[in-house]
Amino acid sequence: DAGITQSPRHKVTETGTPVTLRCHQTENHRYMYWYRQDPGHGLRLIHYSYGVKDTDKGEVSDGYSVSRSKTEDFLLTLESATSSQTSVYFCAISAIRERNEQYFGPGTRLTVT
């Protein structure tokens, strides 16, 4: 998985609790992304980062926040988890603006009960 790890890999949490997912890369790539994958929707972009402390919203950012204090780490936080945020979350990285090939982590399966 191209030097990308995600933690935890599986998590079950209760509605209303905060949750933080971590993405760690060893590739020193500039761009990092968080997606969620749900049946019938494919992958949808939550937030992305184009450098340390530089982040922006994606298509489905409501209820999520991110932080990137180091090149290698990109954190996704659900401030107050809801059942609609039950999903599989993928982190991805890319290096080159002109090509934008993305490399994905193994995913985190999150269940909100």
Added chain:
Amino acid sequence: SQQGEEDPQALSIQEGENATMNCSYKTSINNLQWYRQNSGRGLVHLILIRSNEREKHSGRLRVTLDTSKKSSSLLITASRAADTASYFCATDMNTGFQKLVFGTGTRLLVSP
């Protein structure tokens, strides 16, 4: 809303047959990419075709792009059971932001 829509949603073939998947998109693009996802895994980049290219090959993969019809196709020749996976197209709309928009995918099943 989805930029890319794959067709068919599911495809079942025998080993040795060719598999063709199609992707349609709505707005102009910088490039279009295809990814594969095995069950329970992350996506893997397969091939990228730029907007000024019409066809590209990589091993058993052939990708075509028709910008006038806003469509692309992925052909896998001589399919193997190991090709069983979901395949996604993704478009880079060259909005100035470094991001892709993914379609909903085609599930390919290759039977021995």
